[in-house]
Amino acid sequence: GEDVEQSLFLSVREGDSSVINCTYTDSSSTYLYWYKQEPGAGLQLLTYIFSNMDMKQDQRLTVLLNKKDKHLSLRIADTQTGDSAIYFCAESGTYNQGGKLIFGQGTELSVKP
Amino acid sequence: DTGVSQDPRHKITKRGQNVTFRCDPISEHNRLYWYRQTLGQGPEFLTYFQNEAQLEKSRLLSDRFSAERPKGSFSTLEIQRTEQGDSAMYLCASSRSGGAGETQYFGPGTRLLVL
DSSP: OOOEEEOSEEEEETTSOEEEEEEEOOTTOOEEEEEEEOTTOOEEEEEEEETTOSEEEETTEEEEEETTTTEEEEEESSOOGGGOEEEEEEEEOOGGGTTOEEEOOOEEEEEEO | OOOOEEEOSEEEEOTTOOEEEEEEOOTTOOEEEEEEEOTTSOOEEEEEEETTEEEEEOTTSOTTEEEEOTTSSOEEEEESSOOGGGOEEEEEEEEOTTSSSOOOEEOOOEEEEEO
8 A cells, every 4th residue: 555654753953954754655656745844733835746857956955756766855955943843755646546645654853053 | 825724723622522624725726635634643635625526535534524515615524423533633735636746735724622
């Protein structure tokens, strides 16, 4: 079945780079997403990557996709205390699955000053 | 574009009571999704609508749960005879089908506590 896994915690110093990793099982996934959730809030879309790409850069964010290994990563450059949140990786299935998202458990990023 | 809104933001109820949540999607979005998120977990898909048609329901959605989207705009999610295990954050998302990278935009969620 479909499954998405992430490490649960990551702690970095302000100004360092953060790398959050994710593995998924559904090779038919069309798009892969990164969402950010702050305490008590909904999910904020950060970025997404199409499955035929291997890299996407968006300001401080870099997404790398290794489709062979089904591994996705999110790199945040110059991490700030405001980046402290839970980050979710999600995959969407093929079109006939209606675009529902399968989420990982989330990685809690703690940024220390 | 005012984003996805949900009401209420918080709900406390006693076991056995019925509750109803409302979601207003982004106006031009034809797809609407409901997810449930428990503490320490990622959101889990419950159901989705394309316009007014409910096209898929997860096996998580027991017969105590019902969702509607009568005119293809806002949606309601009702839970009958609530149980303590229903305590969770209920998230709504909307999207426009057919575009590249169909992105789902989430509302702030309704946090339900069943006592």
